Amino acid sequence: xxxxxxxxxxxxxxxxxxxxxxxxxxxxxxxxxxxxxxxxxxxxxxxxxxxxxxxxxxxxxxxxxxxxxxxxxxxxxxxxxxxxxxxxxxxxxxxxxxxxxxxxxxxxxxxxxxxxxxxxxxxxxxxxxxxxxxxxxxxxxxxxxxxxxxxxxxxxxxxxxxxxxxxxxxxxxxxxxxxxxxxxxxxxxxxxxxxxxxxxxxxxxxxxxxxxxxxxxxxxxxxxxxxxxxxxxxxxxxx
Amino acid sequence: xxxxxxxxxxxxxxxxxxxxxxxxxxxxxxxxxxxxxxxxxxxxxxxxxxxxxxxxxxxxxxxxxxxxxxxxxxxxxxxxxxxxxxxxxxxxxxxxxxxxxxxxxxxxxxxxxxxxxxxxxxxxxxxxxxxxxxxxxxxxxxxxxxxxxxxxxxxxxxxxxxxxxxxxxxxxxxxxxxxxxxxxxxxxxxxxxxxxxxxxxxxxxxxxxxxxxxxxxxxxxxxxxxxxxxxxxxxxxxxxxxxxxxxxxxxxxxxxxxxxxxxxxxxxxxxxxxxxxxxxxxxxxxxxxxxxxxxxxxxxxxxxxxxxxxxxxxxxxxxxxxxxxxxxxxxxxxxxxxxxxxxxxx
Numbered sequence: 001x002x003x004x005x006x007x008x009x010x011x012x013x014x015x016x017x018x019x020x021x022x023x024x025x026x027x028x029x030x031x032x033x034x035x036x037x038x039x040x041x042x043x044x045x046x047x048x049x050x051x052x053x054x055x056x057x058x059x060x061x062x063x064x065x066x067x068x069x070x071x072x073x074x075x076x077x078x079x080x081x082x083x084x085x086x087x088x089x090x091x092x093x094x095x096x097x098x099x100x101x102x103x104x105x106x107x108x109x110x111x112x113x114x115x116x117x118x119x120x121x122x123x124x125x126x127x128x129x130x131x132x133x134x135x136x137x138x139x140x141x142x143x144x145x146x147x148x149x150x151x152x153x154x155x156x157x158x159x160x161x162x163x164x165x166x167x168x169x170x171x172x173x174x175x176x177x178x179x180x181x182x183x184x185x186x187x188x189x190x191x192x193x194x195x196x197x198x199x200x201x202x203x204x205x206x207x208x209x210x211x212x213x214x215x216x217x218x219x220x221x222x223x224x225x226x227x228x229x230x231x232x233x234x235x236x237x238x239x
Numbered sequence: 240x241x242x243x244x245x246x247x248x249x250x251x252x253x254x255x256x257x258x259x260x261x262x263x264x265x266x267x268x269x270x271x272x273x274x275x276x277x278x279x280x281x282x283x284x285x286x287x288x289x290x291x292x293x294x295x296x297x298x299x300x301x302x303x304x305x306x307x308x309x310x311x312x313x314x315x316x317x318x319x320x321x322x323x324x325x326x327x328x329x330x331x332x333x334x335x336x337x338x339x340x341x342x343x344x345x346x347x348x349x350x351x352x353x354x355x356x357x358x359x360x361x362x363x364x365x366x367x368x369x370x371x372x373x374x375x376x377x378x379x380x381x382x383x384x385x386x387x388x389x390x391x392x393x394x395x396x397x398x399x400x401x402x403x404x405x406x407x408x409x410x411x412x413x414x415x416x417x418x419x420x421x422x423x424x425x426x427x428x429x430x431x432x433x434x435x436x437x438x439x440x441x442x443x444x445x446x447x448x449x450x451x452x453x454x455x456x457x458x459x460x461x462x463x464x465x466x467x468x469x470x471x472x473x474x475x476x477x478x479x480x481x482x483x484x485x486x487x488x489x490x491x492x493x494x495x496x497x498x499x500x501x502x503x504x505x506x507x508x509x510x511x512x513x514x515x516x517x518x519x520x521x522x523x524x525x526x527x528x529x530x531x532x533x534x535x536x537x538x539x540x541x542x543x544x545x546x547x548x549x550x551x552x553x554x555x556x557x558x559x560x561x562x563x564x565x566x567x568x569x570x571x572x573x574x575x576x577x578x579x580x581x582x583x584x585x
Binding site: 155204209214 | 261262264265271274275276277279281313316327355356
């Protein structure tokens with residue numbers, strides 16, 4: 001399996017940031033979990049979009065397209081791990097997503113589209129976008145290229161969820177607030193769980209949180225909530 | 240639309256402000272929470288100038304507080320994220336207030352043009368330094384005579400003479416005000432020599448040498464932390480213009496013939512319906528503001544959508560004339576010494 005040669009010195013990318021040593025044991029160990037989370041996240045996103053499609057049959061085709069993109073991302077990130085000679089720790093990732101996955105499944109069974117969209121298309125996508133933005137700055141050149149392309153797609157997905165929630169805001173606002181209250185803390189605790197591993201990849205927890213807050217706030221703004229509602233919803237995650 | 244990027248003067252104030260605005264959750268958070276908080280567009284405002292021109296504006300709090308200055312990455316993110324927000328909101332010209340422009344300059348943020356999917360357009364931002372420099376000069380010209388200081392015979396010390404604002408003040412003082420002598424003080428010697436040559440005059444001195452000689456002192460550098468000055472060595476009267484940020488000269492010097500004036504502050508002719516200046520601890524928050532903020536408003540009034548003040552040492556006298564004229568036309572006046580103080584002197 002090809003791996004990057006150890007350079008022994010920090011590489012400088014064109015953002016003027018010192019890059020970590022991608023071949024160190026510490027980096028690889030942390031990467032085995034972070035990479036697994038990303039792969040699992042994309043895999044579950046694929047399943048979630050297909051599931052949502054069964055609840056809105058006239059949108060099923062569109063949602064299938066989104067789902068297919070997620071599979072492509074999954075393959076891309078799998079290649080990133082291979083490139084560094086890292087075996088993704090999939091059991092860890094499955095456990096990591098379990099609470100959020102459980103909430104999605106529950107909402108799906110109740111045919112609660114608002115919660116399904118909030119969890120998959122808003123919370124998870126905003127979390128992914130923000131993490132990818134932070135990662136791009138410190139990623140190895142191969143992963144950076146892959147991630148840059150993925151981010152562009154993820155914005156489409158975020159946008160899809162936003163549009164649906166925006167169109168249905170008058171009837172789904174209460175559900176949205178409730179779903180936020182139940183699921184946003186999960187995102188916070190997920191971030192806490194991987195903070196040390198992310199740090200090993202030179203990704204600051206503080207920055208990850210801020211990026212997530214920016215993406216999430218923007219998204220809620222697009223959906224049509226006002227500043228105070230957003231403050232109540234989003235900032236609650238910080239504390 | 241014009242924009243202002245500001246921040247609270249301390250963490251304690253920031254929390255209080257957040258509480259007042261109904262952002263309870265973040266108000267209760269510790270400094271780490273604030274470090275992760277995204278910038279907030281907290282207020283929209285409409286302003287009608289003295290000649291009847293109406294403009295719209297927005298105030299963005301970067302969620303930066305001075306306690307974050309030691310956290311380089313955090314401070315950098317706060318500034319860039321606030322600038323990105325301003326651009327995303329379609330604001331044509333935004334002033335970087337308080338520490339924002341200082342961080343931008345000192346941390347060399349010019350090389351960080353890409354913020355996520357946004358490429359920052361520098362022409363949408365201004366440091367506001369041209370207006371600040373003009374205001375400081377006018378404050379000196381208007382208030383020195385009130386204390387009996389004849390500027391034509393006076394020695395004026397400029398502390399931080401080689402900075403963006405400092406060098407502009409020096410040029411104006413030597414060419415327009417015609418002060419008797421400029422005393423040039425700054426940390427680095429070579430830029431001082433270059434400035435002296437550019438001005439074709441002025442005397443280079445250390446702070447300790449300059450202060451006892453000066454009839455007026457313009458401070459545009461931050462005050463050294465452990466600076467001990469024997470007030471009895473200073474000339475009386477002495478006018479000190481506190482043009483630095485934050486403004487902390489008052490407690491150090493004020494009293495017994497030494498008059499400290501908050502520099503770089505303007506007052507609008509009528510109340511503006513905003514709450515934002517209360518954050519900046521203005522005495523009359525409905526009317527007073529930093530001149531750098533007012534510059535963004537002036538550029539909007541004048542439909543002059545360029546990064547009017549940008550980079551170092553680009554402030555010309557012509558630019559100061561332009562912004563000064565606009566300032567007066569649209570209803571701004573420079574902050575003067577308190578009336579009771581002047582009366583006491585008279």
